[in-house]
Amino acid sequence: MKNLVILISGRGSNMVAIAEACAAEGWDARISAVISNRSDASGLDRARAWGIATAVVNHRDFDGREAFDAALAQVIDSFSPDLIVLAGFMRILTPGFVQHYAGRMFNIHPSLLPAFPGLHTHRRAIEAGCKLAGTTVHVVTPELDHGPIVAQAVVPVRPDDTEDTLSARVLAMEHQLYPRAVRWWVDGLLEAGVDGRIVLRTGESQLLIEGDGRPPG
Ligand code: GAR
Numbered sequence: 001m002k003n004l005v006i007l008i009s010g011r012g013s014n015m016v017a018i019a020e021a022c023a024a025e026g027w028d029a030r031i032s033a034v035i036s037n038r039s040d041a042s043g044l045d046r047a048r049a050w051g052i053a054t055a056v057v058n059h060r061d062f063d064g065r066e067a068f069d070a071a072l073a074q075v076i077d078s079f080s081p082d083l084i085v086l087a088g089f090m091r092i093l094t095p096g097f098v099q100h101y102a103g104r105m106f107n108i109h110p111s112l113l114p115a116f117p118g119l120h121t122h123r124r125a126i127e128a129g130c131k132l133a134g135t136t137v138h139v140v141t142p143e144l145d146h147g148p149i150v151a152q153a154v155v156p157v158r159p160d161d162t163e164d165t166l167s168a169r170v171l172a173m174e175h176q177l178y179p180r181a182v183r184w185w186v187d188g189l190l191e192a193g194v195d196g197r198i199v200l201r202t203g204e205s206q207l208l209i210e211g212d213g214r215p216p217g
Contacts, residue, residue, distance in 0.1 A: 005081035007089035012043015021179030117145030153208035
């Protein structure tokens with residue numbers, strides 16, 4: 001059984017989506033812990049409601065990123081993780097931390113990477129006149145919001161979309177995409193190709209399209 005440790009900073013809706021899928025689909029995995037850098041992250045209560053162990057490592061208690069990341073890694077490692085799942089964990093990670101979990105740390109970012117790394121992705125997509133937005137699950141590398149792509153979901157940008165309406169539709173797709181990507185990892189279905197691209201060894205698609213198979217809503 002694989003141990004998953006999920007890192008959050010806020011409401012934790014992706015974490016809940018993963019917990020629900022793990023339970024409903026009977027994954028050969030368990031969520032060993034949900035860890036936050038913020039004690040007021042509402043996702044911590046949601047994790048406790050699932051009976052999942054929680055921990056807080058407050059970045060404000062540390063003098064600099066290196067010290068915080070070292071303390072965070074110590075807490076993470078106390079749960080013997082196989083995979084680290086960043087789910088709305090809003091911290092820039094040090095290269096040493098990323099190296100420690102090389103190849104076994106996933107992130108979800110609300111844009112079609114490599115477009116729009118960083119913050120305010122939906123606003124920037126609308127302002128740029130993008131007709132497509134979306135979300136990306138990727139393997140974490142030292143560069144922010146960068147790394148081999150595991151899966152993406154695309155959402156058309158509607159002419160009347162605001163940051164709020166677009167982010168709500170992208171989030172709904174994230175709740176489908178992230179559990180799926182983590183399940184592939186649990187089932188050992190992901191491989192690094194020779195060129196560093198991630199290859200999926202099932203008939204499932206690494207691309208989800210909003211409304212696929214349904215009439216446009
Ligand atoms: C998600 O939309 C995720 O893609 C984003 O934070 C949100 C967390 O929501 N992550 C990033 O922006 C990381 N760069 P959640 O707490 O409800 O899962």
